[in-house]
Amino acid sequence: xxxxVSYGVYIPQWRIKxxxxxxxxxxxxxIYKDGLMVEEKSVPSLDEDTATLAVEAAxxxxxxxxxxxxxxxxxxxxxxxxxxxxxxxxxxxxAEAVNATPSLMATDMEFACKAGTAGIQACMxxxxxxxxxxxxxxxxxxxxxxxxxxLEYTASAGAAAYLVGEDGVIADIKGTYSFTQxxxxxxxxxxxxxxxxxxxxxGEPGYFTHVINCAEGLMGQTGTSPNDYDYAVFHMPNGKFPxxxxxxxxxxxEKILPxxxxxxxxxxxxxxxxxxxxAVLDKAKGGEKILVTSYGxxxxxxxxxxxxxxxxxxxxxxxxxxxxxINRRRYIDYALYSKFTGQLRGFAE
Amino acid sequence: MAMLSVPxxxxxxxxxxxxxxxxxxxxxxxxxxxxxxCPNCRRExxxxxxxxxxxxxxxxxxxxxxxxxxxxxxAPYLVVLVQLDEGPKVTSQLVDCSPEDVYIGMPVxxxxxxxxxxxxxxxxxxxxxxxxxxxxxKR
Amino acid sequence: MNNYLSRKRDVAxxxxxxxxxxxxxxxxxxELALEASLAAVEEAGIRGKEIQEFYVGNMSGGMFVxxxxxxxxxxxxxxxxxxxxxxxxxxxxxxxxxxxQGYMAVASGLYDLVAVGGVEKMTDVQGSWATSALxxxxxxxxxxxxxxxxxxxxxxxxxxxxxxxxxTRQQLAEVAVKSHFHGSLNPRxxxxxxxxxxxxxxxxxxxxxxxxxxxCPMSDGAACMLLAPADKAGKYTDTSIFIxxxxxxxxxxxxxxxxxICTLDATREAAQQAFAQAKLSPGDxxxxxxxxxxxxxxxxxxxxxxxxxxxxAVELYDEGQTYAGGKLPxxxxxxxxxxxxxxxxxxxxxxxxxxxxxxGEAEGGRQVKNAEIGLAQNVGGSGATAVVTIVRRx
Numbered sequence: 001x002x003x004x005v006s007y008g009v010y011i012p013q014w015r016i017k018x019x020x021x022x023x024x025x026x027x028x029x030x031i032y033k034d035g036l037m038v039e040e041k042s043v044p045s046l047d048e049d050t051a052t053l054a055v056e057a058a059x060x061x062x063x064x065x066x067x068x069x070x071x072x073x074x075x076x077x078x079x080x081x082x083x084x085x086x087x088x089x090x091x092x093x094x095a096e097a098v099n100a101t102p103s104l105m106a107t108d109m110e111f112a113c114k115a116g117t118a119g120i121q122a123c124m125x126x127x128x129x130x131x132x133x134x135x136x137x138x139x140x141x142x143x144x145x146x147x148x149x150x151l152e153y154t155a156s157a158g159a160a161a162y163l164v165g166e167d168g169v170i171a172d173i174k175g176t177y178s179f180t181q182x183x184x185x186x187x188x189x190x191x192x193x194x195x196x197x198x199x200x201x202x203g204e205p206g207y208f209t210h211v212i213n214c215a216e217g218l219m220g221q222t223g224t225s226p227n228d229y230d231y232a233v234f235h236m237p238n239g240k241f242p243x244x245x246x247x248x249x250x251x252x253x254e255k256i257l258p259x260x261x262x263x264x265x266x267x268x269x270x271x272x273x274x275x276x277x278x279a280v281l282d283k284a285k286g287g288e289k290i291l292v293t294s295y296g297x298x299x300x301x302x303x304x305x306x307x308x309x310x311x312x313x314x315x316x317x318x319x320x321x322x323x324x325x326i327n328r329r330r331y332i333d334y335a336l337y338s339k340f341t342g343q344l345r346g347f348a349e
Numbered sequence: 350m351a352m353l354s355v356p357x358x359x360x361x362x363x364x365x366x367x368x369x370x371x372x373x374x375x376x377x378x379x380x381x382x383x384x385x386x387c388p389n390c391r392r393e394x395x396x397x398x399x400x401x402x403x404x405x406x407x408x409x410x411x412x413x414x415x416x417x418x419x420x421x422x423x424a425p426y427l428v429v430l431v432q433l434d435e436g437p438k439v440t441s442q443l444v445d446c447s448p449e450d451v452y453i454g455m456p457v458x459x460x461x462x463x464x465x466x467x468x469x470x471x472x473x474x475x476x477x478x479x480x481x482x483x484x485x486x487k488r
Numbered sequence: 489m490n491n492y493l494s495r496k497r498d499v500a501x502x503x504x505x506x507x508x509x510x511x512x513x514x515x516x517x518x519e520l521a522l523e524a525s526l527a528a529v530e531e532a533g534i535r536g537k538e539i540q541e542f543y544v545g546n547m548s549g550g551m552f553v554x555x556x557x558x559x560x561x562x563x564x565x566x567x568x569x570x571x572x573x574x575x576x577x578x579x580x581x582x583x584x585x586x587x588x589q590g591y592m593a594v595a596s597g598l599y600d601l602v603a604v605g606g607v608e609k610m611t612d613v614q615g616s617w618a619t620s621a622l623x624x625x626x627x628x629x630x631x632x633x634x635x636x637x638x639x640x641x642x643x644x645x646x647x648x649x650x651x652x653x654x655x656t657r658q659q660l661a662e663v664a665v666k667s668h669f670h671g672s673l674n675p676r677x678x679x680x681x682x683x684x685x686x687x688x689x690x691x692x693x694x695x696x697x698x699x700x701x702x703x704c705p706m707s708d709g710a711a712c713m714l715l716a717p718a719d720k721a722g723k724y725t726d727t728s729i730f731i732x733x734x735x736x737x738x739x740x741x742x743x744x745x746x747x748x749i750c751t752l753d754a755t756r757e758a759a760q761q762a763f764a765q766a767k768l769s770p771g772d773x774x775x776x777x778x779x780x781x782x783x784x785x786x787x788x789x790x791x792x793x794x795x796x797x798x799x800x801a802v803e804l805y806d807e808g809q810t811y812a813g814g815k816l817p818x819x820x821x822x823x824x825x826x827x828x829x830x831x832x833x834x835x836x837x838x839x840x841x842x843x844x845x846x847x848g849e850a851e852g853g854r855q856v857k858n859a860e861i862g863l864a865q866n867v868g869g870s871g872a873t874a875v876v877t878i879v880r881r882x
Binding site: 013045046047048049051052055056059084085088093096097099320324347 | 362366367422423444445460461462463464472473475478483
């Protein structure tokens with residue numbers, strides 16, 4: 001059965017607290033802290049970008065698969081909405097940096113915050129069809145939030161990598177389901193620096209329609225219900241949306257909180273749900289079931305039904321956990337944040 | 350130093366991305382970057398590939414405060430000599446560490462970062478830098 | 489290791505000239521070269537056309553003023569057609585290597601009057617570009633590539649040296665204090681101001697632990713000397729200075745590949761050979777010119793040349809021995825630090841200072857009494873090239 005053979009994450013060390021951002025715009029910080037359940041977010045260093053984060057996550061993933069020869073990776077997909085180049089793939093940089101070249105397929109993906117899970121689905125197909133032995137799917141972003149926009153409080157940086165295969169899985173993928181419609185809730189035109197969004201429209205017609213329908217679609221397809229799952233991970237644009245989605249679907253808070261990393265690191269876009277999943281894999285036991293539902297604006301959701309195997313105990317400790325990265329942090333103020341995110345005029349690259 | 354020559358950088362990828370060096374099979378000495386002639390054995394040296402683990406210790410350190418062209422945005426930054434576990438020393442930057450916290454002997458590991466970008470049109474050069482290993486920051 | 493054969497004949501320095509070193513906004517590379525060469529030619533009382541070959545040390549005409557083919561430019565501007573001119577490049581040792589080339593041309597019997605000079609025009613470009621140009625002296629692919637600068641490389645040496653030998657920040661500052669003291673006595677020095685150790689320790693950091701006052705400046709300048717066989721020197725001058733030895737050695741280009749990053753093996757090798765050829769030892773030397781591109785470099789030089797054990801050079805400063813009136817006067821013209829460092833010219837101007845000292849012509853109170861033997865050490869990059877020249881009063 002096709003499943004997840006290994007996983008790895010990376011989160012840069014810098015953090016900015018929502019208070020720091022609110023101070024600059026004289027916003028009421030409670031809207032974000034209490035209202036959206038976000039305390040701080042991760043910020044990349046000047047010399048970090050989507051490619052470097054992806055490489056670190058991919059390397060961590062392969063650290064949890066030490067017996068696998070990187071040359072046996074048959075495909076690498078990197079999903080992001082902040083690829084360093086508009087034309088020149090991130091996937092080849094990752095492939096080179098993990099020694100997987102040259103006999104492999106590779107391409108970049110984009111679907112707002114669900115490009116990483118789309119990569120997992122692509123790998124599943126290739127593995128199941130027997131074209132490749134292992135595929136690596138990475139979701140990575142250095143998300144940019146427009147100054148004074150609500151998204152500035154949550155747009156963060158991070159990466160998560162998943163190795164898909166049939167041998168030595170740590171979590172079987174029992175099923176996958178996607179719900180896709182053309183809904184322009186959040187977008188970025190070519191050449192524009194910051195994305196735009198349609199305000200409250202991003203909620204109901206965007207996030208909730210797709211996440212709810214997708215999760216229900218997956219449960220219908222696999223004949224499962226919320227009671228069958230020990231954990232539910234949803235894409236995290238903030239801390240409130242996943243809990244509300246859970247309430248609508250019938251998942252109690254306790255099943256969602258273990259994966260709710262957004263409170264401490266913000267929304268790392270293509271890495272968001274995949275980092276939440278990694279946080280769950282860092283503690284889940286063999287036999288436990290996980291429902292993961294991503295969301296990408298534009299819009300679509302991918303859902304996966306996973307059953308953890310006992311093998312996870314052998315690999316979990318071989319690379320840093322999500323909690324390690326959450327705890328590895330140094331705070332910066334808005335001035336340094338502006339410098340690091342290239343927002344100072346005359347200083348951007 | 351201003352020209353970002355594409356072929357020149359591409360030739361260094363094996364070393365820059367994955368710290369692939371070489372070793373003289375004859376005398377056993379490891380080299381980074383790659384050497385094609387062993388300085389000890391000359392042409393009698395049989396050179397073979399050696400991937401480095403990326404682990405080492407800080408041998409000496411400085412902070413660059415007057416940066417050269419192309420590095421202005423990063424200053425001040427730490428430049429160190431790292432003595433790799435396999436023997437050779439290498440010049441690199443030390444990241445995720447403040448100038449006050451670096452010390453000779455600090456255990457470090459290689460990480461993957463942007464090295465340079467000339468401007469918004471040119472290519473981005475990636476490669477290794479070093480960061481303190483977990484626990485190294487508490488002496 | 490070196491298969492040196494004895495020279496066919498002795499070589500003398502029969503004329504010298506330098507510009508002052510500093511920011512010469514009104515003079516380009518050509519004007520600087522002309523000024524120094526004219527001074528040497530006038531001193532020796534010759535016509536320029538008598539020069540048979542011209543060696544010009546210049547590190548980076550290209551990066552600084554967009555000019556290569558510098559030797560041809562200089563020969564042309566001096567009106568020396570058809571005299572052959574050779575540009576010599578060895579980073580900061582360009583001048584010393586040019587001197588050695590000229591010395592060998594005369595010592596071998598091929599030429600009877602050779603000019604050796606050096607010139608550098610550094611102030612037409614701005615800070616970070618100049619820093620990049622100088623980075624060409626190190627391994628650009630494996631040192632400068634990662635953001636190391638020239639001061640940064642010497643700072644790495646200083647950091648390790650302080651760790652291994654326990655010298656203090658203040659002891660290092662004494663080197664700069666002494667350089668500036670001598671510079672204040674030299675009318676041609678880039679910096680004429682005296683400083684204190686507090687001035688050094690308060691100056692801005694360039695590459696920790698080195699501060700502005702630990703680092704030599706970027707100077708415009710030129711220097712020139714005329715060489716002739718010793719038995720013909722009387723035609724040109726009553727005060728011939730003889731070159732007893734002029735040796736050169738190499739080491740790894742990069743600092744990280746060195747045997748010991750606090751030792752310049754090239755200096756050690758060149759010095760050992762020079763003393764052997766001259767049949768002299770460090771104790772015979774009355775006045776020294778060492779390559780103090782940074783304060784730390786001066787300490788390493790004294791040790792690697794054999795004047796004191798490794799790690800002990802600071803003791804000479806604790807006792808004030810390196811001042812003009814002391815037992816071992818070092819860089820009486822202010823060295824690179826205060827005298828200035830016009831890269832290609834430095835190796836020549838060092839020996840010019842020795843010549844002035846040996847002739848008894850050093851002004852301003854920096855004259856060393858009864859100076860008979862002088863030694864100059866010129867280094868390229870972080871130590872990949874070293875030239876050692878020993879001169880003796882005729």
